[in-house]
Amino acid sequence: MLPLKPPFITLSLFLSPLFQPLTGAASLISTGQTLLLNDIPYYVPATPFATLPLPSPLQSAAFAGGLAPVTVVGLSAGNAGLSGLEQAISGFGGDDxxxxxxxxxxxxxxxTEQKPNFPSNGSLILPGANQSSIVSFFPSKNSSSSVPSGPYFLSTSGSLYQPLRLYSDFAGAFTQPLIRASDSTYAALPANIAGIQSPAVGVPSRLYYTRTSEHPLAGVRLGVKDIYDVAGVKTSDGNRAWYGLFPPASVNAVPVQRLVDAGAVIVGKMKTSQFANGETATADWVDYHSPFNPRGDGYQDPSSSSSGPGAGEGSYPWLDLSLGSDTGGSIRGPSQVQGLFGNRPSHGLVDLTGVMPLAPQLDTAGFLTRDPAIWVAAAKVLYADLPFYSQYPKKLYTVEFPTSADDEADAVLLAFLAKLEGFLSTRATALNLSTLWTSTLPAGADPSLDDFLNITYPILISKEQTMLVRDPFFAAYAAVHDGRRPFVDPAPLVDDLKNSHLPL
Incomplete structure (x- = not known):
C-alpha cells in the first residue's frame, strides 16, 4: 500500500472534527410546512391536532413528504350508516x-359500540366525487382528543394535522398574519404562497367548529386592528419605530379576549393609519402603505383609521369579521366607502385596556363586516352589559336628508326611508342640528356648530394622545437611541412638538 501523500493527510485532519462529539447541540425547530393540494396552497402546522393508530387501509394512501390528505367524518349513533356518510360529505362542499x-x-x-357496516371493501365512490375513496374507521374514544369533522393531513405515524388554507393579502390589509401558538398566545404565520408578492393569510376550515350559546362566534375568522394587543405579538400602532421598540404583548386586549372567549379565530392583525389618526392615502402613509379600497377602480381611499379592517372586509369573502375602533369616524368612514356594516357604539360599553388610546373621552370599539347576523352575534359578545331591546324604536329623525328625488341617488335614499317608516310604523322628523345648537348652546360657545366641532375634536385628540402616547413613546425611544426622536407621520402627534420638553 502506498503511503498517503500530504494533501490527503491535510484533508483527513480537516474533516476529523466533524466526527468528534459536538460540544453544543444546534437548535432545529420545525415551523410547519406549506403544501399544494389540487393547486390550492395550505400551511400544515408543526404540532399535530391529534394522534391515532394508522388504519391498515390507509397504509396504501398517497403520502407526499410524509403526509396524506384525509377527511374525518364524525357519525352519530343514529346516523352511522352509508347514508350518514354521504349526507355529511355533501355538506362539505360549501367549505372553502x-x-x-x-x-x-x-x-x-x-x-357507537359497533363499527358501522358499509357495503364496500374498504373503498367507495361518493356522490359528487370523480374518484374512489379509501374508507377507514376509528372509535372516537381511541383518538388522543375529540377530532371534529373536516380536512386533515395524516402522517405515517398516525398524527392528524389541521391545515390552514393560504390566501393572498392582495389588498394590503394586514400588518401580520397570525396563527395560534398556544392556548393563550399567538405567533406570526411562518408561510407564504410561492409566486405571490403579497403576504399570505391562513384560515382554518369552518367545519371544525360548532356554534353554541357558550361559543356563539365559534369558527368566526377575525381580523384585529393593529392598535389592540394580541398576546405573544407586537403591536405596531401603524409605526415601525413603535413596533421595534416595545416587546410583544403578554395578554390580549379586553375586547379581543371577549371575542376569543366566544370562539372567534384570530387570523391576523390589520393596518391602521399611524396612531389611529385620520390620514389620507397615500400622502400621509409613510411607514406602511395604505390598503387598497376594492370598490370602484381599486385605487380609492379606504378611509381611516380602521383602514385595514375596512379594506380586508371589503376584499375578502374568507374574512368574517374585523375589530376596529372609532373615535371620530374611524369605523363609520371605512365601512361607508367599502360598502360594509359598521358601528360606533355608545361610549364606555367595553373596557379598552390593552388598546392604544386616541382620546379616552371618545374612543370606542366596534366592528366592520359584510354579514349582519355575525355583526349582531359579535355585538352581543363585545357589549355584554348592554341591554338588547325586544322592540324597535318609534322615533325616527333625518339629518340633511333629501326631501325630493332630484337625482337617482336621492330617489334611492327616499325609497329606503319610506320602507323604514313602514317597517317601524312611524313618520320621520327632519332634524336641523345647527338650529338646535343655536337654541341650546352654552354661554360663550361658538355659534357655528361646524366650527365648534372642528376646533374641539382636533384639540382634544392632540392633547390627549400627546400626553398618553407621544411623550412616553418619545422618551422611551430617546433612552435607547442616544436621545434621538423616532420618525412619525406628519399628523397631530408632531404638530404640538414645540410644547414638548423633548428637543425638536
Missing part, C-alpha cells in the same frame, strides 16, 4: 378549505 383532494381517504369516527 376542504376540497375533493382530501376525499381520497376518509376516516369515519364513530361513537
Amino acid at each position: 378549505v376542504w376540497n375533493w383532494g382530501f376525499g381520497q381517504a376518509i376516516l369515519v369516527s364513530y361513537a
Whole structure:
C-alpha cells in the first residue's frame, strides 16, 4: 500500500472534527410546512391536532413528504350508516378549505359500540366525487382528543394535522398574519404562497367548529386592528419605530379576549393609519402603505383609521369579521366607502385596556363586516352589559336628508326611508342640528356648530394622545437611541412638538 501523500493527510485532519462529539447541540425547530393540494396552497402546522393508530387501509394512501390528505367524518349513533356518510360529505362542499383532494381517504369516527357496516371493501365512490375513496374507521374514544369533522393531513405515524388554507393579502390589509401558538398566545404565520408578492393569510376550515350559546362566534375568522394587543405579538400602532421598540404583548386586549372567549379565530392583525389618526392615502402613509379600497377602480381611499379592517372586509369573502375602533369616524368612514356594516357604539360599553388610546373621552370599539347576523352575534359578545331591546324604536329623525328625488341617488335614499317608516310604523322628523345648537348652546360657545366641532375634536385628540402616547413613546425611544426622536407621520402627534420638553 502506498503511503498517503500530504494533501490527503491535510484533508483527513480537516474533516476529523466533524466526527468528534459536538460540544453544543444546534437548535432545529420545525415551523410547519406549506403544501399544494389540487393547486390550492395550505400551511400544515408543526404540532399535530391529534394522534391515532394508522388504519391498515390507509397504509396504501398517497403520502407526499410524509403526509396524506384525509377527511374525518364524525357519525352519530343514529346516523352511522352509508347514508350518514354521504349526507355529511355533501355538506362539505360549501367549505372553502376542504376540497375533493382530501376525499381520497376518509376516516369515519364513530361513537357507537359497533363499527358501522358499509357495503364496500374498504373503498367507495361518493356522490359528487370523480374518484374512489379509501374508507377507514376509528372509535372516537381511541383518538388522543375529540377530532371534529373536516380536512386533515395524516402522517405515517398516525398524527392528524389541521391545515390552514393560504390566501393572498392582495389588498394590503394586514400588518401580520397570525396563527395560534398556544392556548393563550399567538405567533406570526411562518408561510407564504410561492409566486405571490403579497403576504399570505391562513384560515382554518369552518367545519371544525360548532356554534353554541357558550361559543356563539365559534369558527368566526377575525381580523384585529393593529392598535389592540394580541398576546405573544407586537403591536405596531401603524409605526415601525413603535413596533421595534416595545416587546410583544403578554395578554390580549379586553375586547379581543371577549371575542376569543366566544370562539372567534384570530387570523391576523390589520393596518391602521399611524396612531389611529385620520390620514389620507397615500400622502400621509409613510411607514406602511395604505390598503387598497376594492370598490370602484381599486385605487380609492379606504378611509381611516380602521383602514385595514375596512379594506380586508371589503376584499375578502374568507374574512368574517374585523375589530376596529372609532373615535371620530374611524369605523363609520371605512365601512361607508367599502360598502360594509359598521358601528360606533355608545361610549364606555367595553373596557379598552390593552388598546392604544386616541382620546379616552371618545374612543370606542366596534366592528366592520359584510354579514349582519355575525355583526349582531359579535355585538352581543363585545357589549355584554348592554341591554338588547325586544322592540324597535318609534322615533325616527333625518339629518340633511333629501326631501325630493332630484337625482337617482336621492330617489334611492327616499325609497329606503319610506320602507323604514313602514317597517317601524312611524313618520320621520327632519332634524336641523345647527338650529338646535343655536337654541341650546352654552354661554360663550361658538355659534357655528361646524366650527365648534372642528376646533374641539382636533384639540382634544392632540392633547390627549400627546400626553398618553407621544411623550412616553418619545422618551422611551430617546433612552435607547442616544436621545434621538423616532420618525412619525406628519399628523397631530408632531404638530404640538414645540410644547414638548423633548428637543425638536
